[in-house]
Amino acid sequence: MVARTLSAAVSHVGRIRANNQDSGYAGAHLFAVADGMGGHAGGDVASAIAIRRIREVDRDFPSAHDAEFALQTALIAANQLITETVFEHHELTGMGTTVSAMIRVGDEIAIAHIGDSRIYRYRDGELTQITNDHTFVQRLVDSGRITPEEAAVHPRRSVLMRVLGDVDAAPEVDTTVMDLQPGDRWLLCSDGLSSYLAEERIRHALASDMDANQVTQRLVKETLDHGAPDNVTVVVMDVPVHEPEEVDDAATTVGSAAAPLTFEASTGRKPIRLPTILLHPLKVTTAPEDSHFEPESDQYFAELIAEDRRRRLRRRVTWTIAVVAAIIAIAAAVLFGYRWTQTLYYVGDDRGQVAIYKGVQEGIGPLTLSHVYEDTDVEVAKLPAYTKQSVKQTINAATLEDAREIVARLRKAEQTGRDQPPVTPRPTASPSPSAVPSITPTATVSAAAAPAPGQEATPRD
Numbered sequence: 193m194v195a196r197t198l199s200a201a202v203s204h205v206g207r208i209r210a211n212n213q214d215s216g217y218a219g220a221h222l223f224a225v226a227d228g229m230g231g232h233a234g235g236d237v238a239s240a241i242a243i244r245r246i247r248e249v250d251r252d253f254p255s256a257h258d259a260e261f262a263l264q265t266a267l268i269a270a271n272q273l274i275t276e277t278v279f280e281h282h283e284l285t286g287m288g289t290t291v292s293a294m295i296r297v298g299d300e301i302a303i304a305h306i307g308d309s310r311i312y313r314y315r316d317g318e319l320t321q322i323t324n325d326h327t328f329v330q331r332l333v334d335s336g337r338i339t340p341e342e343a344a345v346h347p348r349r350s351v352l353m354r355v356l357g358d359v360d361a362a363p364e365v366d367t368t369v370m371d372l373q374p375g376d377r378w379l380l381c382s383d384g385l386s387s388y389l390a391e392e393r394i395r396h397a398l399a400s401d402m403d404a405n406q407v408t409q410r411l412v413k414e415t416l417d418h419g420a421p422d423n424v425t426v427v428v429m430d431v432p433v434h435e436p437e438e439v440d441d442a443a444t445t446v447g448s449a450a451a452p453l454t455f456e457a458s459t460g461r462k463p464i465r466l467p468t469i470l471l472h473p474l475k476v477t478t479a480p481e482d483s484h485f486e487p488e489s490d491q492y493f494a495e496l497i498a499e500d501r502r503r504r505l506r507r508r509v510t511w512t513i514a515v516v517a518a519i520i521a522i523a524a525a526v527l528f529g530y531r532w533t534q535t536l537y538y539v540g541d542d543r544g545q546v547a548i549y550k551g552v553q554e555g556i557g558p559l560t561l562s563h564v565y566e567d568t569d570v571e572v573a574k575l576p577a578y579t580k581q582s583v584k585q586t587i588n589a590a591t592l593e594d595a596r597e598i599v600a601r602l603r604k605a606e607q608t609g610r611d612q613p614p615v616t617p618r619p620t621a622s623p624s625p626s627a628v629p630s631i632t633p634t635a636t637v638s639a640a641a642a643p644a645p646g647q648e649a650t651p652r653d
């Protein structure tokens with residue numbers, strides 16, 4: 193009996209793009225995703241041509257290696273078709289497409305791949321990327337120049353080194369044959385999914401109990417929830433633990449391949465043209481944010497490396513400037529705060545004698561923010577109880593004159609043995625937090641705490 197598979201395919205234009213240049217296919221044996229490029233004119237046409245040609249090999253093969261060969265042949269034929277189409281419709285010049293396709297043959301799978309669409313295998317809780325991206329950033333990763341994390345956000349991550357299309361006359365297609373296991377779940381997707389949804393999210397979705405159809409819907413929905421800036425195409429194929437008796441294996445085509453092919457009317461005479469690769473070896477055919485093809489060249493690779501180096505240098509300079517600016521700002525704040533504290537005075541106990549201190553009583557860590565400014569001959573021990581207590585707690589003064597006024601009253605209290613207002617404990621007030629962030633609020637002095645010079649104090653009793 194032919195092994196049946198359970199599968200589903202969904203393609204969505206996304207939230208930003210005006211048209212869907214992706215195509216997808218899920219059939220009885222064949223599963224494929226194609227992501228077209230070439231700006232507004234050709235990307236949808238290229239992926240549609242590829243999927244329509246490749247789906248012709250959706251059949252049962254005697255061996256996985258036969259299927260592998262058939263797939264490879266189909267991809268090369270699709271490449272030829274795209275080139276011929278461009279020849280007849282020159283407005284499509286520069287179009288191309290990625291293709292990731294696989295054919296199930298019993299407990300094996302034949303795979304053919306070109307571009308940056310991906311095939312993942314979910315098996316025993318692990319997600320494995322089966323295909324390698326044919327992108328320049330992947331080459332940078334492979335050569336150890338950037339990390340996969342840096343590649344994921346690299347501004348040139350969409351630059352492809354290999355595609356099907358008129359841009360490359362002899363594209364190199366990766367093919368392989370792998371084993372299948374019951375319970376496997378295979379995912380094919382365009383970069384509209386893999387570039388915007390973390391692999392952990394993909395793994396989590398594939399791990400769910402949902403069937404293939406529900407999983408594809410969920411993955412597309414999650415991408416839409418993340419903004420879906422690109423077209424997104426998802427194909428899921430399940431290898432059931434127990435092969436079902438009957439499966440609805442009606443083939444599903446999605447994306448641009450599902451719609452009739454439309455070309456813009458050709459204008460005027462067909463030009464006699466050389467292959468694009470000869471005319472524009474380094475030509476960028478589309479906007480930078482779109483996928484585009486660059487022939488694999490050391491020159492372009494060197495350009496990317498130089499660009500990365502410049503970007504790193506820029507980042508380092510920016511960081512250095514930011515750090516220096518922060519250090520200067522902190523130093524200025526500390527200096528300003530220190531100078532502010534040194535405009536204040538308080539009266540307190542200096543080893544038994546009343547003294548005028550400059551600064552604030554509080555310190556920052558081991559740093560003392562005050563020092564004895566003037567000693568006096570007033571002995572703390574001889575002060576009446578309440579006044580003595582006030583001195584021990586220290587008494588704020590707005591100015592040096594205020595401090596001297598307070599000392600004068602303390603002297604009077606020492607002589608008379610009576611408490612002399614306004615000798616009050618230090619009031620609590622708030623300093624400007626931006627000025628001295630580390631100093632506690634009690635450090636501040638209110639000018640109202642002490643009488644203005646010359647102002648007569650009212651006796652408390």
Ligand code: CA
Binds near residue numbers: 227382384422423483
């Ligand atoms: Ca894409």
